[in-house]
Amino acid sequence: MVILDKLIEQIRQKKSFLCVGLDPDVQKMPVHLFESDDAVFAFNKAIIDATHPFAVAYKPNLAFYEVLGVSGWNSLKKTIDYLNKNHPDIFTIADAKRGDIGNTARMYAHTFFETFGFDAVTVAPYMGRDSVEPFLQFDNKHTILLGLTSNSGADDFQKPNLYKKVMRESQQWQHAERLMYVVGATQAEALTEIRKILPKAFLLIPGIGTQGGSLQEVCRFGLNSDIGLLINASRSILYASNRLDFAEKAAEEASKLQAEMGVFLS
C-alpha cells in the first residue's frame, strides 16, 4: 500500500494528525534511563510505546543525534528500525534540512530513504531545483521542503515573497506530488494564501505549544479534504515529566492533543 494512503488511513483511524518530534535532549531526559546502555534509544522506545495510539508520525531531528557523535547515529538507526518493524503504518520523517548539489543530494537521499529507511526527509530549498529533484526520484518516499518556518528568522528572507515562490516553482518540478512543505504554526495567518498555492499538499506544522502556535487557527485555515496537516509536538510531550512516569505523562499530553484534533475529524 502506498505510504501516503497509509498515512491518511492512520489519520482517519486514530482521529489524529499528530507527529511526535523525537528530539532526545540528554539534559532533559529522566536520569534513571542512563542506567541503560543506550539511554537515547531507551527513551525513544518508551515514548513510542506510550504515544503511538495517538500519533500518526514520528520525526527525529538529526541535530539531537549528531551532537552525540557515533553513538547518537547508532541510537537513531535503532529508533527507525524499531518503528519500521513494530509500526510499519506510521509515517517517519528524518528532520535533516539537507540541501546540496545534485550528486551530493543523491547521497543524502540514499542515506535517509535507503540506509535508514525513513518515509520522508526535510530539505532546504535555497539551492534550487537540482538540489531537490534527486530526493523526488524515490518512489513512495516524500520530500518535505522548508516553506515558511516558525522562527523569527522567517522574516529575514522567506517573507514576504520567497516562500510563495518556493511553493509555486517547486510544484512544477518532476514528481511534485511527492512534495510536502514545512509551515510554522506561528504563521497561521499565511495559511489561506498557502492553501491557494498548495491545495493538496500535506503541510508539516511545527510550533504548537512551546513556540506559541494555535492548533485551532492552524486547522481553521490549513485543513483540506485529505486533512493535509501533520502537527508536530516535541518538548511538550517528551518532557512532560522527567521522572519514572515520563512515558505515562507523555501519553497523557499526546492524548490531549489527539482529542483536540479529533474534533476537527468528526
Add this chain to the structure above:
Amino acid sequence: MVILDKLIEQIRQKKSFLCVGLDPDVQKMPVHLFESDDAVFAFNKAIIDATHPFAVAYKPNLAFYEVLGVSGWNSLKKTIDYLNKNHPDIFTIADAKRGDIGNTARMYAHTFFETFGFDAVTVAPYMGRDSVEPFLQFDNKHTILLGLTSNSGADDFQKPNLYKKVMRESQQWQHAERLMYVVGATQAEALTEIRKILPKAFLLIPGIGTQGGSLQEVCRFGLNSDIGLLINASRSILYASNRLDFAEKAAEEASKLQAEMGVFLS
C-alpha cells in the same frame, strides 16, 4: 594564534589558497584500499599526506560520510582528529549546509565545532538570522554561509537578488566578522558586485574543474588584500588515478593548482 591569521599565513607561506574537498566516494576509490579496516580513513590520510604541502584547507562534505552510516561517521572523526593532530595550522571545514531554529542550530554548532573540532562549517541561510547566530557565538570559529552556489538551481531562488540580500543582511548580524560565504566558481561575473558588498570576507569557491569554473576569472574579480579566497577542488584531485599511485597523482594535481595560484600571490 587566531585561526584566520593562521590561514592567511599559510596562504602566504605555501603560495596557495587551495582547499581540498575530502569527498571519499567508495565507487571511485582505489580497490586496494578496501583491504584496510577503514578504507575511507586510509584514503583521506593518504590524500592529506600527499597534498598538504599545496593546500591550506580541507573540506569533508558530510554526505559522503553519512551515506556509509555509523562507519562513515567514525571515518570522519578519525579524519578530523588526524588533521588537528598533524596539521594544526590547516583550516578545516565541515561542509554540512545545516540550518535550523535557534536551539537546534546551537546543537549543530556544538557538534561541528566542539564534538568534531572543525574550524568552520557551511550553513544554509533560508531560515534567517536566528538560525545562523548560534554558530557565530563560537569564538575563533567560522561560519560559511551559502551565498551564490555553483549549480544550475542557483537561478531558481538565489538570483537575481536573494543572494545579495543574504550577504548584505548577514553582515549586520552579531559577530559578522566570523562569516565567510560560498560563491560558485561558475558565478565569476557576479564577483565584482559581491566584492562591493563583502570587501573583506573570505569566499569559499567550489566549481573549478569538473563544474567548469575558471581560476583566472575567479581571481581577477575575487581577490582582496588578504587574498580572501579559498578555491575548492575535489574530484580532479581525489580521483586523478584509481590505482596504487592515486596519492602521487593527487599531489601532482594539487601542485598544478598551487602553481597556478602562486602566480596571483607573487
